[in-house]
Amino acid sequence: MTSADTDPLASPSPLAGLEDAELVQRMTARRQDAVAELYRRYASLLLGVARKILGTTRDAEEVVQETFVQAWEQADQYDRRRASPSTWLVMIARSRAIDLLRSREVRDRTAAEAGKETRDLHTSPEGARAVWYEERRERVRSALNELPTEQKEVLELAFYQGMTQREIARETDTPLGTVKTRTLLAMKKLRRELRQEIRELL
Amino acid sequence: MTDESGPGIDPDEEALLRALRVLEAEGRDATEALMEEADEIDGVLLRRYLEALGLLGFHAEPVEPTSKLEERILTALAGNETQRIEPGIAEMPDQRTSPDPIPPRSSPEASSRSSGVPYWVAAVLALLTVGLAGGLVWGSSQLSAQRELLAEQEAALRDLQRGLEEAREQQSALVAANRRALGEIESRLGLVTDLSTEICPLRPPSKSPIPEARGVLYIAGDHQHWYLKVEGLEPPGESRIYRLWFAAGAEQRPLDAGSFRVSEGETVELGSRTMPEETRAAFITMEPVGAEGEGPKGPVVLYGDEVMTVL
Numbered sequence: 001m002t003s004a005d006t007d008p009l010a011s012p013s014p015l016a017g018l019e020d021a022e023l024v025q026r027m028t029a030r031r032q033d034a035v036a037e038l039y040r041r042y043a044s045l046l047l048g049v050a051r052k053i054l055g056t057t058r059d060a061e062e063v064v065q066e067t068f069v070q071a072w073e074q075a076d077q078y079d080r081r082r083a084s085p086s087t088w089l090v091m092i093a094r095s096r097a098i099d100l101l102r103s104r105e106v107r108d109r110t111a112a113e114a115g116k117e118t119r120d121l122h123t124s125p126e127g128a129r130a131v132w133y134e135e136r137r138e139r140v141r142s143a144l145n146e147l148p149t150e151q152k153e154v155l156e157l158a159f160y161q162g163m164t165q166r167e168i169a170r171e172t173d174t175p176l177g178t179v180k181t182r183t184l185l186a187m188k189k190l191r192r193e194l195r196q197e198i199r200e201l202l
Numbered sequence: 203m204t205d206e207s208g209p210g211i212d213p214d215e216e217a218l219l220r221a222l223r224v225l226e227a228e229g230r231d232a233t234e235a236l237m238e239e240a241d242e243i244d245g246v247l248l249r250r251y252l253e254a255l256g257l258l259g260f261h262a263e264p265v266e267p268t269s270k271l272e273e274r275i276l277t278a279l280a281g282n283e284t285q286r287i288e289p290g291i292a293e294m295p296d297q298r299t300s301p302d303p304i305p306p307r308s309s310p311e312a313s314s315r316s317s318g319v320p321y322w323v324a325a326v327l328a329l330l331t332v333g334l335a336g337g338l339v340w341g342s343s344q345l346s347a348q349r350e351l352l353a354e355q356e357a358a359l360r361d362l363q364r365g366l367e368e369a370r371e372q373q374s375a376l377v378a379a380n381r382r383a384l385g386e387i388e389s390r391l392g393l394v395t396d397l398s399t400e401i402c403p404l405r406p407p408s409k410s411p412i413p414e415a416r417g418v419l420y421i422a423g424d425h426q427h428w429y430l431k432v433e434g435l436e437p438p439g440e441s442r443i444y445r446l447w448f449a450a451g452a453e454q455r456p457l458d459a460g461s462f463r464v465s466e467g468e469t470v471e472l473g474s475r476t477m478p479e480e481t482r483a484a485f486i487t488m489e490p491v492g493a494e495g496e497g498p499k500g501p502v503v504l505y506g507d508e509v510m511t512v513l
Contacts, residue, residue, distance in 0.1 A: 032276055032279055032280070035275070035276070035279060036272065036276065039272050039275065043267045043271065043272070044264040044265055044266050044267065045259060045260065045262075045264055046259075047264070047265040047266075047267055048259070048262035048263050048264040048265045049259045049262045051262070051263075051265050052262040052263070057265060057268075060265065061267065061268065061271050064267065064271065064275075065271065065274055065275050065278060068275045068278075068279070069275070069278050069279065072279050081245070081249070082249065082252070083249065083252050083253065083256065084253060084256065086256060086259075087252060087253050087255070087256025087257075088256075090256045090258075090259035091224060091255070091256060093259075094259065095227070133260075133264070136257070136260050137260045137261070137264070140257050140258065140260040140261050141260075141261055144258075144261055155258065158222075158225050159225060159255070159258045160262075162225075164226055183222065184215065184218060187218055187221070187222070187251060187254060187255075188214075188218065188361070190254050190257075190258075191250055191251060191254045192358075194253075194254055194257055195250075195354065197253075197257055198250050198253045198254060198257070199350065201253045201256070201257075202249065202250075202253070202350060
């Protein structure tokens with residue numbers, strides 16, 4: 001991950017030139033400035049993921065805070081051969097958000113609060129977000145849109161609702177075997193479509 | 203979320219199933235699953251699927267954090283653990299205050315003098331060492347890239363092979379279906395041209411709702427094998443269906459021989475290798491859907507009880 005090279009938000013940091021994995025390495029040495037740099041690179045991504053799961057920015061910010069605390073505590077367990085730091089952080093944030101979704105039963109109030117919050121939603125001003133981020137986001141969106149609707153649906157329910165395949169089968173009134181097949185096909189296509197992005201993360 | 207992988211499973215699919223487990227692991231288990239040892243399966247393939255999952259996060263609309271969030275996080279970290287104060291990357295450590303005294307670095311000349319090796323020899327050796335190290339790093343990265351490419355191509359090849367197998371299976375099924383259809387046609391042709399075959403014309407009764415309908419029932423000499431061809435029937439509608447009956451025995455008891463639908467202008471062909479004993483007549487009625495097991499209730503659209511031979 002060399003996103004810092006093109007991220008305008010990261011330019012003031014003395015750690016801006018470091019790769020993500022090097023920042024995680026510095027976290028093991030208890031360097032808070034490394035956390036701050038990772039925060040500059042990924043806070044809006046993680047907030048977006050958590051907000052899409054939980055529906056409110058307030059809950060999403062709580063999740064992002066917990067994510068960085070967990071990353072700080074577990075930095076020594078991070079293995080760069082297993083996953084890129086951005087995937088590691090996304091999966092922590094997703095997992096924490098789904099835990100919160102279940103434990104607080106925010107699912108019900110999500111819709112109501114999301115409606116209220118629309119006016120207060122903070123999004124980056126035009127041009128402030130890094131170009132690489134927008135390009136990657138566009139490619140992911142395009143790859144997902146290439147999938148048949150039912151395959152996209154199973155991925156979104158699994159990733160953003162934390163549903164098991166059995167739950168998806170119930171929710172969509174589809175045989176479990178069909179849900180499994182759709183998930184596998186969707187992931188294979190996604191991996192093919194995003195091979196360039198994946199290569200960048202390896 | 204996923205089944206346990208069984209013996210002989212495709213490595214690509216096994217990697218994918220392993221990656222999908224991360225989505226169903228809860229809480230901290232999820233990150234542990236992400237970081238779990240997976241040396242027994244293809245690590246490159248697993249990594250690719252994990253990264254694909256991570257990229258799904260980019261599908262969410264990014265949200266700019268409020269200004270206080272970073273401060274809250276850093277405060278939480280400070281409360282979590284006393285931070286070790288270390289210099290930033292741009293700041294060099296002050297050697298005067300270093301707790302571990304480091305001996306003053308000697309000049310290259312002094313160094314070469316003290317070791318007895320000329321300075322230019324040391325410089326050349328240093329350059330060679332740097333060049334060799336660079337070459338090793340470059341070679342290693344090239345090897346890694348080649349491995350990744352190879353793994354990707356192997357996965358694509360497996361996908362192609364799977365597609366080819368599916369196409370072969372479909373082709374085999376199509377060939378088998380065509381053979382069956384051809385066999386059926388040959389059998390019917392044999393039946394309608396056999397001199398021992400009897401012919402029973404089916405005609406609409408006087409009050410038939412479909413007076414244009416016509417049918418011919420061919421009955422083999424064994425009085426078991428039969429073939430029916432019907433033309434001129436109209437689509438019966440959603441709630442009704444056509445049903446063929448054989449009237450058997452002296453009392454002409456109606457026995458259900460099967461139902462069928464028909465589309466506009468379609469010629470219906472039916473056949474079987476069994477016919478009830480002592481069949482005296484055949485007729486087709488229009489019945490309500492779901493009335494199987496009951497006797498004929500609907501109007502008779504075709505009826506035949508006259509049998510003639512080809513000769």
